[in-house]
Amino acid sequence: MNIMLFIFGVIVVIAILLVIVFNRFVKNKNLVKDAWSNIDVALKRRYDLIPNLIETVKGYAAHEKTTLENVINARNAAMSVPSDDISGQIKAESQLQQSLRSIFALGEAYPDLKANQNFLDLQQKLNEIEVNLERSRRYYNGTVRENNTYGESMPGVLFAGMFGYKHFDYFEADEAERKNVNVSFN
Template sequence: MVVVYCIVAVVLVLGLALVVMYNRFVRQRTLVDESWGQIDVELTRRHDLIPNLVRTVQGYAEHERTVLAELTAAREQAQTHRADSPAERAPVEDALGRAVTTVLARAEAYPDLKASANFLELQQQLATTEDRIAAARRFYNGNVRALNTRISTFPSNMVASAFGFTARDFFEVSDPGERAVPSVEL
């Protein structure tokens, strides 16, 4: 009789461990999805600010049409990839970020534009948005790292494979130039 109680206790403990592991996976998956949603919100904010930036700069920089056209094209490309996975979306968003940086750098050549309240406000909003995207990216990647680690470590990897939990993609900077240390000349 004692053997039966021991077997029942072991089965109950294993069942409880399985339920706890499963619930942790669900919580982590939900956290990854939520943090991706925050990145998407910030990317959408950037997409919404770009037409205002283009209109503001166009008034001052008529002969910079190619730079503005590239920015507009990059934004449209990013808009078409909104439903893609983070790994597929990262290069497109990186290209958009580079285009915004190029426009802001070219705007330095126009003193009237630099002094324009509209331009300064847009520049500040874009800078804030880029900072928020970076913070959301770090939060998302941290959650992905935790989920992927849990999926690949024993014994939770058995629960993950049994219930179909899969590793997620990181949202990484794909342009090596963005990781390089900037050159400062005085």
């Protein structure tokens, strides 16, 4: 009888452990998805702002067609990445961020543009979005760290395959983002 109670106790403990581990995997995955949705909202706001920015710059820097086209192409590429492809979205956003820097470098080269109230308003809105994105990226990277650490350490690693653990990529600056933008007006 004591052996039966012991076996029953061991089974209950294992079942409780499995439920706890499973729930932690679900919680971590949902936190990452929630954090990514915060980034996604800010990205959509940025996408909506970019055409207005391009139109404002066009009037002052019409001969900078290549720079403007690069921003438009980067925006379209970023918008075309499926929202559930986080890695693809991160790469596309790096390209867009790089091209946006060149737009603001144009503002430095064209004093009339730099003084334009519409340009200044759009630049301010974009800066607010970027600050929001930075916060969202930090939160996202924190949830990714928590998820990945749990899935790669004990006891999570023992059950990762069984419970469909997914490793997520961090939202980091790529090499192009770490370099200064060089804008030439030859």
